[in-house]
Amino acid sequence: MDKHSRKEQAIEFINNMAPELKNISRFLHTNPELGRQEYQAARLLTEAAARQGFALEKNISGYETAFIASKGIRGPKIAFLAEYDALPGLGHACGHNLIAAMSWGAAAAFAAVAAGQAVSYLIGCPAExxxxxxxxxxxAGIFDNLTAALIIHPASGNNVGGTSYATHPLQVTFHGRPAHVAGKTDKGVNALDALVMFYQGLKPLQQTFTRPTILGGIITKGGTAPNIIPAEAEARLTVRALSSDFLEETVLPAVRRLASGVAQATGTTVTAVHYEPLFKELINASHLMTLFQNNMAQLGETVTVLPPADAGGSTDVGNVSHRVPTLHPDIGIGGGLVAHTPEFAAAAGSDYAQERLLVGAKAMAMTAIDLLPE
Known part of the structure; x- marks a missing residue:
């Protein structure tokens, strides 16, 4: 069977799956779960995969809600990445309910039409x-032997290309000595003063970097009572750059030097620890981008090609893309949307978005079919 015929079969397969895919998306949207707690989502997806004859591995890389579902034994190995965690207080304001349904639809359709000539993976990826x-x-090397990894993100329009910021969140804590604020003899050592001085130094520091860099943060601990000199003050920072090498070798050392200098100047001590792991920058594989564009065109969709340095947000898909050719485009679910907002959450649950997820599933399955041997 030629690839064109397989693509037609995949489209029909996903059309037949439409009620199931929409139900999965709507269930996740109605029952949002935070990272590492996505028990209902993981169960729903693994049960769906088992019904289609996928083999299952659960509890992957220390995550109870991570899984690998696979079907096939030889040929190109194509992974469709499912995300399904929600945001505190906002629910699915990043559209992971749609991502999960799209990736499952694509994995099932690809497995059905590959006819033993490929391995289709649905990889459940919690806590994005x-x-x-x-x-x-x-x-752990889970992605190392794949031919390609595919995932589509909901957005305000159809896009392909661009990148994401590398990020390695940092917690900075200054340690002083407590005292009564009106004490006559012991004035203490004010950790909050040090933290405020450090915080005020972040913007000037950001301006010294020769490449696009983001330094943002909040004060998460500033003391216990206004009449007690704060003995400890803490901030959490998002530290981002377009290159993980530049981030790790230039930006983060500069932030640590600033903190050390402030500590020395104020008589405090300081500790700095990463409270979340390094998310590397996204590398979109050019050959996959071309295939995706062509397949979206076959589905009647236009796609905007973003410049290579066009970055928005950060994602752990970047770490995958440093291991295997990866595609991470956007599919539009409504104009003018901004992720991580109530408006985006509402859009992700709309009837229109449920139709759009079918387009995304088809485009991914078709792109995977292009990777089959002739």
Missing amino acids: ETSGAKVAMAE
């Missing part, structure tokens, strides 16, 4: 919004 299961999975 926090600790990023794909980081540990990549370090």
